Amino acid sequence: MHGTNDNIPNLAPFGEFGAFVLSLYKRISDLEEQIKNKTEDDEIYFYTVSEAAAKLKVSKTSVYRLIEDGCLKTLGDFRHKKISKESLENYIKQFVV
Numbered sequence: 001m002h003g004t005n006d007n008i009p010n011l012a013p014f015g016e017f018g019a020f021v022l023s024l025y026k027r028i029s030d031l032e033e034q035i036k037n038k039t040e041d042d043e044i045y046f047y048t049v050s051e052a053a054a055k056l057k058v059s060k061t062s063v064y065r066l067i068e069d070g071c072l073k074t075l076g077d078f079r080h081k082k083i084s085k086e087s088l089e090n091y092i093k094q095f096v097v
Contacts, residue, residue: 031075034086046075046082055088056096066091 011018035045052072053060063083066072073087 027073027075030073031084034084045085047085047088049081049083052083052088056092071095 011022014021047055049060049063049067053063056063063072064081067074067081067083071091072083074081074083076082
């Protein structure tokens with residue numbers, strides 16, 4: 001991970017599974033970069049699904065749909081999803097008026 005793409009193996013022979021692993025690798029790399037660039041002013045760096053729903057003024061189910069559709073980047077398993085502050089802010093800038 002550590003911000004370099006030199007160590008990524010060729011996953012093409014593994015088909016969909018390889019593409020999935022590569023997408024996870026890229027997501028983790030993005031999150032590592034966000035954490036590295038975190039400042040003291042960032043009080044809430046990751047939002048829970050409930051917090052994101054409140055901020056967007058939608059249901060938690062709607063937030064889960066946004067996650068499934070790839071609109072929001074997350075960290076964690078299904079029950080403990082954390083939405084990156086940057087991802088939520090980008091979504092708001094792009095789609096919320």
